[in-house]
Amino acid sequence: MDIFAVLSLLDATIRLTTPLLLACLAGLYCERSGVFNIGLEGKMLAGAFGAAVVAALTGSAWLGMLAGVGVGVAFALIHGIASITLKGNQIISGVAINFLAAGLTTLLGQSWFRQGGRTPALPQGGRFAPIELPFASELAGIPILGPIYSELVSGHYILVYIAFLMVPLTFFVLYRTRFGLRLRAVGENPKAVDTAGISVTLLRYQAVLIAGVLCGLAGAYLSIAQGSGFGNNMTAGKGFIALAALIFAKWRPVPAMFACLLFGFLDAMQIRLQGVDLPVIGQVPVQAIQALPYVLTVVLLAGFIGKAVGPRAGGVPYTKER
């Protein structure tokens, strides 16, 4: 493989990593506050649908993104009410959100647009365009670094840069701010937070809503940046892979980025390997290759991360009375 083949593989890795990373960070905020979020998939899917619908109708990618975030937040609110206010089981409410999103997007899509659940093709301006960073084409001639800059760093959608900037931002919020300290505390020992005079409920809602925003962005990326329009179940398990990456990263932001990059890379490889004759094995069926990232998820989670201890109060609704 020459450098351009490698670069295009890495380029695809970055593109495929972005939605995982946004969803993974969404899960990080939520789970650090002690609310398990198995509903990342559903929130992302709903966000993708909302973004595609509004972008198709208005012709504005920005309004579409806003709509995606709005829908993500609305679904997060449902999750929050069920699992924080009503103290329901967080796993079950998360699963319910996944079903709700899968069903609702198809139903509404079909009844509104009659294209088998798909949203109409996006008009001009309804889809984000790649951003060319300054001097990308001028520097392309410089050996090695030039192509890396012009091919790999430059030329992505705005949401790609947002996703990767969220990593240091999340690190800062988590470890250098008052909100981060309280967020980490409430996922470990909500009673300590409560006796310190801080509202557990408010903190957890904040975390769940931040997760909604990030899921909405991830969904918008899928439907109006990477793709052009919404398709049935277009998240295809990315929310669950993001969750796996979160556990793999032991709920820390920087490792979360690397975990997502690994899963994104596996996905990029999978696309690259389809139809390729491998030595000894020969041509591998497409389905087997497509399953590769999922198989590796299981293998990595089962065998390679050691003991992943999540936030200790995770999954338990907080009840003040004895």
Add this chain to the structure above:
Amino acid sequence: MADTSQEQARQPFGAAASEWAIELSGINKSFGPVRANKNIDLKVRRGTIHGIVGENGAGKSTLMSILYGFYHADSGEIRVNGAPHAITDSRHALALGIGMVHQHFMLVDNFSILENVVLGAEDSALLGPSLAKARGALKRLAQDYRLEVAPDAIVEDVSVGTQQRVEILKALYRGAEVLILDEPTGVLTPAEAGDLFRVLQTLRDEGKTVILITHKLREIMAITDSVSVMRQGEMVATLETSDTSPEQLAELMVGRRVLLRVEKGPATPGKVMLEVEDLVVTDDFGTPRVKGVNFAVRAGEIVGIAGVAGNGQSELLESISGMRDQKSGVVKLNGNPMSTLGDDGAHRARLAGLAHVPEDRQRMGLVIAFEQWENSILGYQDQPAYGKGMVLDINAARAAAAERMKKYDIRPANVRLKTASFSGGNQQKIVLAREMESDPGVLVVGQPTRGVDIGAIEFIHNQIIKMRDAGKAILLVSVELDEIRSLSDRILVMFDGHIVGEADPATATEGELGLLMAGIVGKEAAPTAGPAGREPNA
């Protein structure tokens, strides 16, 4: 008793200095049908250590939770420094200068000490300045009150005594003038408890007010200036400590005369019934907790195992009774090696004549949702007395349960009642009755009186002595040093998975035992090691 003008300067709300730091009047609080606090009046004088005693469920913790804003009183008035306040939440209480050290620490285990102190008391959205300020404050507090801690240590890595200091520091950092401590010594070694009391005395001398909730009368006598007694949700008396005695307090707590000392004759040890050789036991994560333990228990003697909670006693008990597989080593019952391996280890141990009263009655001793008679035969349900083949003879089981109920004075006397409806003491008696009545050769007892009221403690202790006098071999594990000392014929001290010493309860001082429990003295306890002057029982 203290210089009031100086104190006033320290008060955040320089209101007219009231003699009373805290005044509660007519406090009522119910949880459903249970009236936890009935018309409570309490006055706590500024600059004193005020004790609150009472049995479990007497309403002490509820009352203090109301003062701390964790619960709201149904009715009644709270005055802080003479001014009435309706304390809405713990933040409000903190603002009024009331800090609480809970029985179960309210710490985030994987945070540093510094982060725990700052949590909830941050000055700004960015952490940096708050952490720096707290670091300085901790240094000052360490000097003023001799509360030294390493600010950057992670809480789960430091000792329980240090964790408690962190709780006290948290309260002081928030400007607490009144410090409430709920059962603070339950988890401490005697030496750590001594340190705590010195800190509390320093706090009082600096003008702070301390409210100490405890059920240990010795602590009340040793450190408080005045004491209030609660019984069944009511405040029955408030006394100057110098005017009262442990016997009087016990009587007030229970409502009748209680014998605080266990009366027993000398032991007449017979043949060896239980032998433990080189026993190694690991916990659920594979960490060794019992690291090669050897001892023997003879018929007709009580061997007590003393130690601070978490030094391997639980795993030792669970292994001997067949609930936990041993890694290596031998447990011999009546001379026969007994395998405790496998899931039916506990059953085989029972068949071999070893009865077990587990440490945690609700988790291991009882099925709390069962009716009393069901728990009364649990583990022995296969015995012919309770039925043939697969069918249970329910009437026989209920009759047996009713008989035990009478013998062990279990109240209310209704075998059809759900076990959860019995008080802690009566639940414990259900377990004891079941295990003692199985007529075992060896009785292994863990924490027989944890969460049990004084009246029931007296009864349980007497039953254990009776078993001994009937020629049974008894192994007793308890974190209550007083209990070990008063019941045991021999004391083994466990520290970090090893038996670090043996002591004669008749001659060993609390100081010597305390040093052993802290792992300070090696195999042979130096008789002169006990620090002089800390021997309130002598």
